[in-house]
Amino acid sequence: MSKRIAILGSTGSIGKNALRVIDSLGAGYEVVALSAHSKVELLAEQVRKYKPKFAAVTNTDFAEQFRSMVSELDVEVLAGPGGLEEIAKLEDVDIVLTAIVGAAGLPAVLSAAKAGKTLAIANKEPLVIAGELLMRTIKASGGTILPVDSEHSAIFQAMQAGSHDEVSKIILTSSGGPFRKMSLGTIENVTAEQALAHPVWDMGPKITIDSATMMNKALEVIEAHWLFGMPVEKIEVLVHPESIIHSLVEFIDGSVVALLSKPDMCLPIQYALTYPKRVKGIAEHLQLDKIGKLTFEKPNLETFRALSLGFEVARTGGTAAVVFNAANETAVEQFLAGRIKFVRIVELVEHCLNRHNVKKQVSLEELLEADGWARKEVEQRVQQRKSVGI
């Protein structure tokens, strides 16, 4: 029996890598559905090559254009964000690979979880903002959640060396991003071009900016907390510029199990698709003698305040994480649009956290309300401060 796969966000960095992995896996893996937001030419090319039964275009402005591009093909086109929820619960789908960027992926992730699918999750933001709800839903439906984020895939694999209560801590590694060596003063005026030039990973723009602020690592702390049911006190971050060790798990006897590989997202994507099997793949193998040495340092929490905020948010729980994430998504958009300086991203996130009254035990509606409030708060603050050169 083939594994039938839906890729939500097939035109992005993870989505394209997932298709490369599927090409290399060959028979036994069938692409049933693909999606894009606005890159419809690329989506049409992918539809011609992989012949999925379904293709979704979430930005309705591009749906008609896409329909005409694939009119001669046997594919059902779904338009608007609701199309992702439909795809995520299709009978014809076994694995839903979520490669959407941001909170926009939440409804589809929840839909796949409710339908008891195997969820190969790259889209970390839904886990950050609704981790408790998502883990509860997947448990109730009998579905499975497999991390694609390289750090979480590494932890997932390392955890198999012992039982959950034998873990004393998990250590997430971080490359440190392009500004690792900078102080708060020197980072003030970095440009979008500099922030988008990641030293190791080639990724989409939002996660690349998140890596530069270390917001990405903050989100990953919260992601790990939910995925592995690990108290925040047992999660640490270690800067490891070579990005060869993707994360580590320390057990109560003092043994530390690490996962090493070349930094290449094809490997964790492949592991999630072939799990529980391992097969030969396209990722280049490691040659440690050529690398020579691996280095580690503590994160600089003064320059990268996002990381301390992430730990605080993970401890606080409730609506804190949704505000943290939504404020960041909006601030990153403002930075990429050239409206604010790099350092204002985290300042705006902190501003929102300070103004927000955290609610615990919240419904999905309350989470979405807090998300909307934080986005508006960032936009208004940027508008108000435009005149003083934010």
Ligand SMILES: NC(=O)c1ccc[n+]([C@@H]2O[C@H](COP(=O)([O-])OP(=O)(O)OC[C@H]3O[C@@H](n4cnc5c(N)ncnc54)[C@H](OP(=O)(O)O)[C@@H]3O)[C@@H](O)[C@H]2O)c1
């Ligand atoms: N890139 C990596 O190496 C990496 C590693 C670990 C985790 N992740 C996580 O994986 C997710 C995807 O990252 P990425 O780097 O692949 O992002 P990306 O390159 O920006 O791709 C994002 C995908 O989502 C689609 N999309 C954008 N906005 C959307 C919306 N509002 N509704 C529905 N679809 C939308 C895009 O469509 P269009 O192309 O048509 O705009 C594209 O297919 C993120 O959550 C990221 O944190 C990425």
